[in-house]
Amino acid sequence: MSRPGTFTVYRWELRKLRSQKRTYLGLGAAALVPASFVVAVAIQGGEAEDVPFGRYIDTTGLAIPLVMLLFGSIWFFPLITALVAGDIVASEDHNGTLKTILTRSVERHHVFAGKVLAALTYAVAAIVFAGVVATGLGVLVSGYEPLTSLSGTVVQPGRGLVLVAISHAVYLIPIIAIACVGLLFSTIFRNSAAAIVATLMFSLLLQLVTIIPGLDGLRPYLLSTQFDAWQGFLRTPVDWEPVIRAAWVCALYAIPALGAGLLVFLRRDVAGG
Numbered sequence: 001m002s003r004p005g006t007f008t009v010y011r012w013e014l015r016k017l018r019s020q021k022r023t024y025l026g027l028g029a030a031a032l033v034p035a036s037f038v039v040a041v042a043i044q045g046g047e048a049e050d051v052p053f054g055r056y057i058d059t060t061g062l063a064i065p066l067v068m069l070l071f072g073s074i075w076f077f078p079l080i081t082a083l084v085a086g087d088i089v090a091s092e093d094h095n096g097t098l099k100t101i102l103t104r105s106v107e108r109h110h111v112f113a114g115k116v117l118a119a120l121t122y123a124v125a126a127i128v129f130a131g132v133v134a135t136g137l138g139v140l141v142s143g144y145e146p147l148t149s150l151s152g153t154v155v156q157p158g159r160g161l162v163l164v165a166i167s168h169a170v171y172l173i174p175i176i177a178i179a180c181v182g183l184l185f186s187t188i189f190r191n192s193a194a195a196i197v198a199t200l201m202f203s204l205l206l207q208l209v210t211i212i213p214g215l216d217g218l219r220p221y222l223l224s225t226q227f228d229a230w231q232g233f234l235r236t237p238v239d240w241e242p243v244i245r246a247a248w249v250c251a252l253y254a255i256p257a258l259g260a261g262l263l264v265f266l267r268r269d270v271a272g273g
Helices: 006-018 021-044 063-072 076-085 090-095 098-102 108-142 157-188 192-209 216-221 223-234 241-267
Strands: none
Touching: 006 108, 021 063, 021 076, 021 108, 063 076, 063 108, 063 157, 063 223, 076 108, 076 157, 076 192, 090 157, 090 192, 108 157, 108 241, 157 192, 157 223, 157 241, 192 223, 216 223, 216 241, 223 241
């Protein structure tokens, strides 16, 4: 009989996520925050002229999910990502179930890989869910009208919807990196709350660095800066530079974090589990 592999563990982890309140708490927040924003727009109207696309939230619903991407990068989406990424190893370590898992006929690297895939699946699902809710309710309230790009070009609704989808896909690049950092903290710490807070603080500290005078040279290489890469697709012609930079900069955060997390996991002593 062959040993369970990565995808078997992945299915186990997805079943666990479906049974945990934390999963639905994150997905609920992913829907509630954009829904609350849309309700505020419907009731109060007005514009948010200090942010890109803010001036168009009353004229087209396609602007609302883009504004949510801007607001969400500060703490909201990193927090949702950290809820599972920071918990997925630490909770089992804390509850003593990790010992049971690792004493099964499963290689440790398969267990870790399965948990990585599950955490990334959740992160992708949360962003997609938030985007669908913001777009659907935004169109319902502000209409399915043309969108004005950052270059001042008027984009027809059909193409605008495609650009909103692409923007969310690009936004997932730094979100995946945040998830990988969360997995590292989840592996290092034996407490879910500590791992989640550490992941969120990591994201917030990078945001803080961007406003410290004299550190402007670091800005293009900070993970927090890559949350704006999607704006390259909202220019005419498309500005590929921030998108390409986001891909390799985020890889510089994600790959070492996963490598370190795997190393710690492989060496984890669960004898006292």
